[in-house]
Amino acid sequence: MTTVFVRHEVSDYAAWRKVYDAFRSVQAANGVIAEAVFQSADNPNDITVTHExxxxxxxxxxxxxxxxxxxxRTGGIVGAPTVWVVERT
Structure with a gap:
């Protein structure tokens, strides 16, 4: 199992979330088995997503x-995301 973590800031969480949710069919068609979204407790526009x-x-x-x-781009990502890939052992 491979998990991709992506952390980035967005300009507006609600607007970003609409774009993210609309993208689920593309995720499913391209190998995403599971996904999750996390918001920083201190900044709701600081998002980490995981895709398995x-x-x-x-x-x-x-x-x-x-x-x-x-x-x-459409979702309003601010700056470059931080991405890391891990394998479950």
């Missing part, structure tokens, strides 16, 4: 989708 995949290759393919980049 069956393989590292599936995660890499998903992260390279132009549709994903477009959704992130």
């Amino acid at each position: 995949f069956a393989t590292p290759e599936a995660a890499k393919t998903f992260m390279q989708l132009e549709e994903l980049r477009s959704a992130m």
Whole structure:
């Protein structure tokens, strides 16, 4: 199991969440098995999301989708996200 963590700030959580929720069908069609969204207790626009995949290759393919980049721009991401990939052992 491969999990991708992405932390980023958004300009408006409610607007970002609408874009994120509308993207679920793309996630499912591209190997996302499970996902979760977390907000910082101190800043509701500081978001961490997790996406789980069956393989590292599936995660890499998903992260390279132009549709994903477009959704992130539309969702109001501020600055560059911090991304890390882990394997469950």
